[in-house]
Amino acid sequence: MTAAPGTDWRPVLAPAIVRRHDPVRDVDLLLLPERVGVLTGSAAAVVGLCDGTRSVPDIVDDLAERFPGAPVATDVPPFLERMRKEGWLR
Amino acid sequence: MTSADPSPARPWALLAELTHACPLHCGYCSNPLELTRRSHELTTDQWTDVMRQAGELGVVHTHLSGGEPLLRRDLEQIVTAAEAAGIYTQLVTSGVGLDQARLDALASAGLRSVQLSVQHADPRASDRIGGRRSFAEKERAAQLVRAVGLPLGLNVVLHRENLDAIDTIVELGVSWGADRVELANVQFYGWGLLNRAALLPTREQLAGARDAVERWRKRLNTGPELVWVVPDYFDGVAKPCMGGWGAVSLTVTPDGTVLPCPAAAALPGLDPPNIRDRPLDWIWEHSAAFTRYRGTDWMADPCRSCARRDEDFGGCRCQAYALTGDAARTDPACRFSPDHGVIRVPADEGADATAPVRRRVPGRSEGAATWV
Numbered sequence: 001m002t003a004a005p006g007t008d009w010r011p012v013l014a015p016a017i018v019r020r021h022d023p024v025r026d027v028d029l030l031l032l033p034e035r036v037g038v039l040t041g042s043a044a045a046v047v048g049l050c051d052g053t054r055s056v057p058d059i060v061d062d063l064a065e066r067f068p069g070a071p072v073a074t075d076v077p078p079f080l081e082r083m084r085k086e087g088w089l090r
Numbered sequence: 091m092t093s094a095d096p097s098p099a100r101p102w103a104l105l106a107e108l109t110h111a112c113p114l115h116c117g118y119c120s121n122p123l124e125l126t127r128r129s130h131e132l133t134t135d136q137w138t139d140v141m142r143q144a145g146e147l148g149v150v151h152t153h154l155s156g157g158e159p160l161l162r163r164d165l166e167q168i169v170t171a172a173e174a175a176g177i178y179t180q181l182v183t184s185g186v187g188l189d190q191a192r193l194d195a196l197a198s199a200g201l202r203s204v205q206l207s208v209q210h211a212d213p214r215a216s217d218r219i220g221g222r223r224s225f226a227e228k229e230r231a232a233q234l235v236r237a238v239g240l241p242l243g244l245n246v247v248l249h250r251e252n253l254d255a256i257d258t259i260v261e262l263g264v265s266w267g268a269d270r271v272e273l274a275n276v277q278f279y280g281w282g283l284l285n286r287a288a289l290l291p292t293r294e295q296l297a298g299a300r301d302a303v304e305r306w307r308k309r310l311n312t313g314p315e316l317v318w319v320v321p322d323y324f325d326g327v328a329k330p331c332m333g334g335w336g337a338v339s340l341t342v343t344p345d346g347t348v349l350p351c352p353a354a355a356a357l358p359g360l361d362p363p364n365i366r367d368r369p370l371d372w373i374w375e376h377s378a379a380f381t382r383y384r385g386t387d388w389m390a391d392p393c394r395s396c397a398r399r400d401e402d403f404g405g406c407r408c409q410a411y412a413l414t415g416d417a418a419r420t421d422p423a424c425r426f427s428p429d430h431g432v433i434r435v436p437a438d439e440g441a442d443a444t445a446p447v448r449r450r451v452p453g454r455s456e457g458a459a460t461w462v
Binding site for chain 2: 018020025029031032034
């Protein structure tokens with residue numbers, strides 16, 4: 001299968017980002033100087049797969065298996081692209 | 091949220107003012123006019139406990155600031171305590187005193203990032219504004235931070251003397267390998283208000299600086315993120331000070347006073363609580379100092395009926411008090427404030443080039459307590 005436009009990269013958290021669970025708010029956070037990103041809903045599961053070895057289609061396949069019926073193929077690539085634009089992923 | 095809400099949202103950030111001692115004497119210093127003596131500072135154990143309590147309260151970020159936090163010999167232990175509490179640490183420093191051994195020790199303790207102040211891109215101008223030879227040490231500090239691999243931010247307070255130098259300041263940020271350059275227009279309270287006549291830029295200077303920032307943003311595909319902190323005197327719009335009173339962050343001062351913002355100690359009758367007397371969660375949720383201007387119930391008109399009240403939170407309480415004598419009035423920076431003239435007039439007139447800069451001086455009591 002040929003990768004769709006914008007999916008030919010292997011997302012990984014940008015350097016210096018600290019990812020941790022926030023027990024007070026019970027959410028996963030991405031921490032940078034001056035910035036806090038709150039991973040709500042399925043975002044934590046998506047970001048958890050961004051280890052620099054998986055391509056975007058790999059991530060979509062993995063999530064589709066874990067969350068059958070979820071609109072993974074349509075929602076995840078634009079979400080990853082948005083995270084890249086905001087500097088969380090590269 | 092209203093001021094009667096028994097459980098406000100938890101704070102995200104802690105400004106830890108570890109000491110007021112500082113090798114620099116900038117004319118816009120954000121420390122209060124009444125500086126805390128070193129002998130009154132919190133101990134290592136007390137700061138360790140502040141970090142533990144802050145983490146339990148929900149704080150995830152701390153700025154380890156001052157004065158110059160490197161003057162605290164126990165800074166590494168305080169970083170360790172923050173890290174243990176799950177709090178991301180940023181050192182806010184002049185760079186003076188940051189050598190390889192110190193940075194290695196801090197990084198080993200878990201320090202996550204460094205924000206370095208620079209007063210100007212021109213070494214002599216930077217030294218003059220900071221009141222001490224320090225530019226070379228700053229350059230060295232930036233190199234060390236890059237070499238150890240921590241994120242590096244530069245903070246440049248902007249005023250009449252450096253607003254025309256945006257191009258060289260951004261070039262400095264690029265050549266020093268900064269991830270972020272914060273171009274922070276000077277705020278006029280405390281020392282800044284005292285020296286307002288010397289610091290105020292002209293509207294032309296500001297317009298030129300704004301254009302320069304826009305040009306650089308278009309030009310820099312990679313390289314530092316440019317952050318422009320707005321000059322509220324000139325825009326006719328109040329800033330959303332601190333993201334709202336007691337809404338997002340808190341400040342602990344060198345002697346353990348807990349404040350909604352670092353300038354709030356100047357407000358009369360605030361009766362700010364101290365971490366030596368009360369737990370941090372009580373202070374955040376119940377102390378009068380934190381509940382007084384939380385939410386929107388305390389507002390009078392024009393804020394009360396304004397569509398922007400949940401965006402700018404009425405602006406800055408400290409500025410309202412400093413310029414009108416009443417901390418509950420609309421921030422005069424807002425064009426809808428009946429007091430807006432007190433800001434518009436000096437903003438239109440600009441700086442007085444002959445005004446001297448009054449600086450904090452060690453060993454003097456007039457507006458500048460001893461710190462040694």
